[in-house]
Amino acid sequence: MKYSTQVKPISYLKSHAAEIVTTLTQTREPMLITQNGEAKLVVMDVQSYEEQEQAIALLQLLAHGRKEIEEGRTTPAADVFAQIEAMDKDDSE
Structure with a gap:
């Protein structure tokens, strides 16, 4: 996505608010608003x-998971599945 095609001054935002809402809703492209030539x-x-x-949020979860792996805070999959099976047995009794 190129922000250069969607750069408008704040005066444009003020005078074309309804049009901007319609355009952004349809195109789903963000618009960069400038003030005194600065973004x-x-x-x-x-x-x-x-x-x-x-x-x-998903990227944060992945980063958190990666950190836990790097720190060695993991549980083997077989242990996790064994815990799940044990919980299922307890629930069915």
Whole structure:
């Protein structure tokens, strides 16, 4: 995605808010808003934002898992499955 095609000054945001909402909802491309020639905001539709937040959460989980592996805090899969089977037996009794 190229932000250079979606760069607008803050005055454009102020005067075209409804149009921007429609455009961003349809294109799902974020818009970079500048103030005095300097990048200040990124405006995006809610669905894209939520998807981005989910992706970040997954990356954080992966990073946490990698750290635990590096620190040796792991449990062999066979042990985990044995624990699950034991729990299933306890529940069925």
